[in-house]
Amino acid sequence: MKLGLIAMSGVRVQNAELAALGLTLPAFVERSGVIASLPSLGLLTLAGLTPRDVDITYLEIADLSATEGLPGDFDVVAISSFTAQIKDAYALADRYRAAGTKVLLGGLHVTALPDEARQHADAVFIGEGEPIWQQALHDLRNGNLQPVYDARGQSFDFAFAPMPRFDLLDISRYNRLTVQTQRGCPFRCEFCASSIRLFPGFKVKPIDRVISEIREIKRLWNRPFIEFADDNTFANKAHGKRLLRAVAKENVRWFTETDISVAEDEELLHLLADSGCAQILIGLENPSRESLHGVEQKADWKARQADKYLAAIERIQRRGITVNGCFVLGLDNTDETSFASVLDFVRQSGLYEVQITVQTPFPGTPLYTRLREEGRLINDTAWETCTLFDVNFQPTHMTVAALEKNFRALMGELYTQTARRDRRRRFRQTVRGFHPPDQ
Secondary structure (H helix, E strand, O other), X not given: OEEEEEEEOOOOOOOHHHHHHHOXXXXXXXXXXXXXXXXXXXXXXXXXXXXXXXXXXXXXXXXXXXXXXXXOOOOEEEEEEOHHHHHHHHHHHHHHHHOOOEEEEOOHHHHHOHXXXXXXXXXXXXXXXXXXXXXXXXXXXXXXXXXXXXXXXXXXXXXXXXXXXXXXXXXXHOOOEEEOOEEEOOOOEOOOOOHHHOOOOEEEOOHHHHHHHHHHHHHHOOOOEEEEOOOOOOOOHHHHHHHHHHHHHHOOEEEEEEOHHHHHOHHHHHHHHHOOEEEEXXXXXXXXXXXXXXXXXOOOHHHHHHHHHHHHHHHHHOOOXXXXXXXXEOOOOOOOHHHHHHHHHHHHHOOOEEEEEEOOOOOOOHHHHHHHHOOOEXXXXXXXXXXXOOOOEOOOOOOHHXXXXXXXXXXXXXXXXXXXXXXXXXXXXXXXXXXXOOO
């Protein structure tokens, strides 16, 4: 059996003015390129669960319009896509099915909208892929493929996590490779469309499994840069510290996403620096406590952290660990003054790197459900606008045009070479002035 694993890897901003502006801002283009160039860890993981007698090819398609015909001759293809490219994924799936190739679709978008996906697939996968993949392969071989494989109600035990097939990649094409150390998140942010939508809980991967994956990458790439593909790597601080002690022995540089509470644990900060951590991305969302009310739906946790942001960023960065602060513009409790507030905060905080996004109603999220019920979605199936930079909802305290205009202006302030240079100079000064306490 010839199996094609196809990742739809490109994300294209729909707003023409924003796209044009982005082309003139190298710092913005660089970060966007990093995100788009990551391989599909989900597909590589399923490849690790596939018997070796299956002939597997891994492909990435950034722009379907530049691809003629079928990008490979396969018996079956499994296609993975961001929501923003799901319509291209469906179009490619239709091409394959017309040629007699079986098509499998899964992931976050398909889990949110399986009935939509079924119109373009021979089988759809709902929830985590690991518990149901091998049954689907068995059914394929026996001519008994089912239309739906549903993992909801099951939980894959990470103790049995397969080794992703990193060997299927052309390593020279990537500036980083991904390893997952945990899945899910203990928080419940209204807009979050990450792995919590596949597995509505929180679990960690055994450390020896994580280290084995890092070593497999090192076997293929002498000095790799690793991205931990987690929602919140250090939500479990005790496990995180054990992980860092193990990673420190591997001599790798790495990046991850976590929450601001890491700054409260001096031992954890020391271990982060000692283990080769280059940067952590933290979802700050907005510098104002009032603006954050209701974003985290369990205990309003995000709002309760806002007053700690400045001190926390300083404590992390003085250790030599850069912080990429992520902000969401257009939150319901904000108006046009929020753009200046974000700019002022970035300058005051000395953040090394900044990522600004527009509030985005991804399907399957509480945000999407609420905005649809309130009649505030501009187009409730405009998946191509789920880029994090396009507006597909009516804000509460400004017009759509005002949100788009102010977002472009803020981008123009934050992503110039001068602004970037100033942030780096400020970071170097912070690190030079720090004298670590005895550990």
